[in-house]
Structure formats: structure tokens, C-alpha cells
Amino acid sequence: MSYLKPTLAVDIAIITVNDGNLKCLLVKRDDAADVGGAWALPGGFVHEDVSLESTAKRVALEKVGLADIYLEQLCAYGSLNRDPRKRVVSITHLALLPFDRIGKAVIANPELTLADIKIDWTGELGGPASAVSNEHGLLDLAFDHAHILGDVVKRLRGKLDYSAVGLELLPALFTLRDAQEIHEAILGHGLTKPAFRRKLLDRELIKPTGTKEVASAFRPAELYEKVN
Amino acid sequence: MSYLKPTLAVDIAIITVNDGNLKCLLVKRDDAADVGGAWALPGGFVHEDVSLESTAKRVALEKVGLADIYLEQLCAYGSLNRDPRKRVVSITHLALLPFDRIGKAVIANPELTLADIKIDWTGELGGPASAVSNEHGLLDLAFDHAHILGDVVKRLRGKLDYSAVGLELLPALFTLRDAQEIHEAILGHGLTKPAFRRKLLDRELIKPTGTKEVASAFRPAELYEKVN
DNA sequence: AGAATAGTGTCTCTCAGACAGTATCTT
DNA sequence: AAGATACTGTCTGAGAGACACTATTCT
Numbered sequence: 001m002s003y004l005k006p007t008l009a010v011d012i013a014i015i016t017v018n019d020g021n022l023k024c025l026l027v028k029r030d031d032a033a034d035v036g037g038a039w040a041l042p043g044g045f046v047h048e049d050v051s052l053e054s055t056a057k058r059v060a061l062e063k064v065g066l067a068d069i070y071l072e073q074l075c076a077y078g079s080l081n082r083d084p085r086k087r088v089v090s091i092t093h094l095a096l097l098p099f100d101r102i103g104k105a106v107i108a109n110p111e112l113t114l115a116d117i118k119i120d121w122t123g124e125l126g127g128p129a130s131a132v133s134n135e136h137g138l139l140d141l142a143f144d145h146a147h148i149l150g151d152v153v154k155r156l157r158g159k160l161d162y163s164a165v166g167l168e169l170l171p172a173l174f175t176l177r178d179a180q181e182i183h184e185a186i187l188g189h190g191l192t193k194p195a196f197r198r199k200l201l202d203r204e205l206i207k208p209t210g211t212k213e214v215a216s217a218f219r220p221a222e223l224y225e226k227v228n
Numbered sequence: 229m230s231y232l233k234p235t236l237a238v239d240i241a242i243i244t245v246n247d248g249n250l251k252c253l254l255v256k257r258d259d260a261a262d263v264g265g266a267w268a269l270p271g272g273f274v275h276e277d278v279s280l281e282s283t284a285k286r287v288a289l290e291k292v293g294l295a296d297i298y299l300e301q302l303c304a305y306g307s308l309n310r311d312p313r314k315r316v317v318s319i320t321h322l323a324l325l326p327f328d329r330i331g332k333a334v335i336a337n338p339e340l341t342l343a344d345i346k347i348d349w350t351g352e353l354g355g356p357a358s359a360v361s362n363e364h365g366l367l368d369l370a371f372d373h374a375h376i377l378g379d380v381v382k383r384l385r386g387k388l389d390y391s392a393v394g395l396e397l398l399p400a401l402f403t404l405r406d407a408q409e410i411h412e413a414i415l416g417h418g419l420t421k422p423a424f425r426r427k428l429l430d431r432e433l434i435k436p437t438g439t440k441e442v443a444s445a446f447r448p449a450e451l452y453e454k455v456n
Numbered sequence: 457a458g459a460a461t462a463g464t465g466t467c468t469c470t471c472a473g474a475c476a477g478t479a480t481c482t483t
Numbered sequence: 484a485a486g487a488t489a490c491t492g493t494c495t496g497a498g499a500g501a502c503a504c505t506a507t508t509c510t
Contacts, residue, residue: 422473
């Protein structure tokens with residue numbers, strides 16, 4: 001016997017941090033579709049002969065031109081009416097990359113936008129997120145993607161201090177202040193400098209390079225790099 | 229255009245603790261199938277008009293007769309050849325329940341077994357798990373289920389001290405020693421009593437009932453219950 | 457020299473582990 | 484009374500936050 005199957009998709013929340021704000025790359029949905037005009041996470045369908053991870057890599061490359069980015073699985077979303085057109089189960093992934101790898105091609109593409117993620121943090125647990133872009137203001141998010149973005153932030157905050165996810169958002173060379181700003185952007189509150197430095201250095205995931213940043217003003221900080 | 233779709237399934241790792249051992253409920257696969265004779269997590273296919281959560285509840289009820297159990301999503305497994313018969317993507321769930329809710333019907337069913345989960349803990353990160361049952365000895369695990377069981381243990385250990393998952397494995401009334409034994413079974417090492425008691429009581433997830441266990445020998449301990 | 461940030465030393469508070477002691481129940 | 488376990492008080496050491504101090508570079 002055979003049943004009708006759901007369609008399987010992979011969506012990717014491509015996250016970066018710039019200027020103290022957590023940002024997510026979103027694509028504008030075609031006007032012809034039911035969700036036309038709304039913004040969504042980049043996604044694609046999973047074919048029978050392609051693994052979930054390969055599908056995620058294909059989506060990142062085809063839709064936004066990114067290769068070799070950090071990817072991890074976030075969660076599967078399978079509510080019946082999350083997509084108004086047909087039943088789609090989405091295996092959503094989380095991708096992290098430093099802001100300097102967001103190429104000019106992405107910025108110039110009118111179908112893409114890099115939106116600030118805003119969380120309604122009343123209630124302590126966090127619910128859905130909203131997205132605000134410089135070009136388009138408050139965005140209309142398609143499907144359950146506002147809810148997914150809320151889960152993304154929860155995951156990041158949860159993993160931040162027992163894993164190395166924070167480092168994925170840093171460029172090859174960075175100062176400890178850069179690292180601290182990224183952690184603060186994810187957590188949504190300030191951290192004390194000495195404690196942050198101690199914790200990060202004690203974990204031995206980064207090492208000093210001996211070179212210093214080229215300072216536009218005042219004392220330049222030492223540049224660090226990731227180990228391995 | 230249309231592509232061949234993977235088939236979507238839900239598998240459930242139904243976990244309990246008894247006698248200091250972490251245990252998982254496994255079903256014997258039909259001898260006719262390619263994986264015949266091996267043991268596997270209970271699972272079922274996701275139909276187009278049923279949500280992931282409902283599918284998980286259906287599997288728990290139909291395959292092992294359990295309703296109202298704690299369920300959370302673990303991970304989606306989608307390697308191409310994880311099922312030798314056809315491409316199946318499994319949204320695997322984690323279910324927790326106290327040992328006293330494993331009914332006699334489950335124990336008596338020869339198609340089911342409650343196996344001890346053994347982890348090869350060399351390498352610090354943990355890899356696949358093996359399963360050993362009293363009746364059948366070391367079990368042959370179907371598909372990628374040995375790997376999934378390893379992930380189950382990692383998830384449990386990771387969540388144990390910032391969430392209430394440990395309490396899901398306890399019966400309605402329990403002593404602090406019961407709670408400690410369950411935590412020790414998950415973590416795989418002993419804990420010190422005063423520290424464990426302080427941490428558990430400070431979180432205010434449990435409260436004393438004023439009654440004591442009916443002791444077979446020596447001083448009886450106070451019984452606690454979960455709040456809410 | 458002055459300003460602003462980089463980087464460090466120290467104090468304190470909290471919390472978990474260890475240990476030892478007291479309390480209570482059964483035989 | 485003896486024995487075994489429940490439960491608790493206290494010491495200690497590790498670690499994070501707060502604060503203040505020194506160091507370095509640019510204008």
C-alpha cells in the first residue's frame with residue numbers, strides 16, 4: 001500500500017553579525033505564489049538521490065552563491081498548514097559566516113536582503129522573531145519563518161558558551177573586541193571585558209598572531225586567529 | 229516540474245532508566261525485509277495529512293501502546309543509504325518515561341525488548357551505541373540506529389543540567405536517591421549527594437510531600453513529587 | 457600632553473565538590 | 484542497641500563579574 005507523501009525541503013537561516021546586530025539573509029518570494037511578496041529563508045526541495053546536507057549546500061550555492069560555510073541542522077518543521085500551497089516538511093539548517101564573506105553580489109541583488117533579527121523578549125523564553133532591513137523596513141515573513149528565526153536565536157544563545165559557534169561569525173583575523181561584540185549581539189546584553197577575555201583564551205580555540213590591527217585612531221589591538 | 233521525493237518517517241527512541249541502566253525500547257524487524265532479524269527503533273511513515281508530532285504519538289501508541297509520554301524532536305537523519313530498501317528520511321524523536329510505565333504488555337511481547345544502551349566512550353565525544361538485552365544479548369541494530377542511539381545519549385547528557393528532562397524519567401512519587409540514580413545512569417558517573425540535592429531543590433521543580441517511602445530496611449527517605 | 461582604547465591584577469561572591477557529622481528508622 | 488541510610492553544616496577551591504590600574508598608540 002502507498003500513501004501520499006509530504007514534500008521535503010531544506011531551508012537555511014544564514015546568519016551573520018555586523019555592527020552589533022544579528023542579521024539573517026532572506027529572499028523575496030515570487031509574486032505569483034501564494035506567499036508572493038513576502039520574504040523567506042532560502043530553501044529548496046530534497047530530491048530522492050540527494051542527502052540533506054548536500055541539499056543544504058546546493059541551496060547556499062545556488063540561491064546566494066555561498067560555498068564552504070558552517071552548517072548545522074536546527075529542527076524539522078512539519079505543521080500541516082505552514083505552506084499554504086501544499087504540505088511541505090522543512091529540515092531547517094543554521095548557517096554561520098563572517099560578515100566580510102557576504103559578497104557584493106549578495107548586497108546588490110534586489111531579491112536578497114540582509115535583515116536585522118528582532119526578538120520580542122517579553123516572557124523570558126522568546127517567541128517568534130521579526131526581521132527589519134535597511135532597504136525595506138519591517139519585513140513580511142513567509143510560512144512559519146518568523147517562528148523559525150526565533151528558534152535560531154534560542155539555539156545560538158544556548159550553544160554560545162559551550163561550543164565554538166561564535167567563532168564561525170568572525171573573519172580570519174580578529175580582535176578580542178570583535179569577538180566580544182559578536183557574543184554581545186547574540187546574547188542581547190553586554191559582557192565584562194576581563195571575564196570574556198579569560199574565558200575565550202582559556203578555551204584555547206584562538207591564538208594571538210603577534211600582529212596588530214591597522215588602527216584608524218588610538219591604540220590598536222592585537223589580532224587573533226582560530227587554531228586548526 | 230516534479231522530482232522523486234524521499235519517503236518521510238518518524239522514529240522514536242523511547243528511553244527509560246532502571247536499576248542504574250539507561251534503556252531503550254526496540255522492536256524486532258520482520259524477517260521478510262532486508263533488515264530482517266535486526267532490532268530497530270519503533271517508527272512509522274509520515275502521511276501527507278498528519279503532522280510530525282501526531283505521527284510520533286501514533287507510533288508510540290500503535291507500536292508499543294504508550295500514550296501521554298514526553299516527546300521531543302532529536303534530529304533528522306537523511307543519508308542516502310541508511311535504509312537499504314529505499315530512500316527514507318527519518319525525523320527521530322526522543323521519548324522519556326518512567327520505568328513503572330513500561331507495562332507488562334510490553335515486557336511480554338516477544339517483538340519488543342528493553343535493551344541497555346552501551347556507549348563506547350573512548351574519544352570523549354562518543355560515537356555509536358550498542359544495545360544489549362537480557363533476553364537476546366548483544367543486539368544487531370538496523371539502519372543507522374546505533375548512531376542515532378549515540379546521539380540520544382549525547383542529547384540527554386547535554387540537556388540534563390539545564391533542563392528538566394531528568395524528571396521525565398521519574399515516577400509520580402520518588403526519593404532524592406531515585407533522582408540521583410537516574411542522573412548518574414545518564415551521565416555514566418557518580419555524583420556527590422549534598423551537591424545533587426542542593427541543585428535539584430534550588431531549582432524548585434520538585435517539592436516534598438511529607439510522606440515517606442515504605443522501607444524494606446533502614447531509614448525511609450522522604451517522597452517528592454514534581455511541581456505543576 | 458592628552459585622549460581613548462588595549463590589556464591585566466585583584467577582590468569578592470557564588471556555586472559545586474568533598475567530607476564529616478547528626479538524625480531517624482528497622483531489625 | 485546496632486546498623487544502615489537519610490539528611491545537613493561547613494570547608495575549600497574554581498570561576499565569573501566588578502573595578503581599578505597600567506600600557507600603548509594616535510592626534
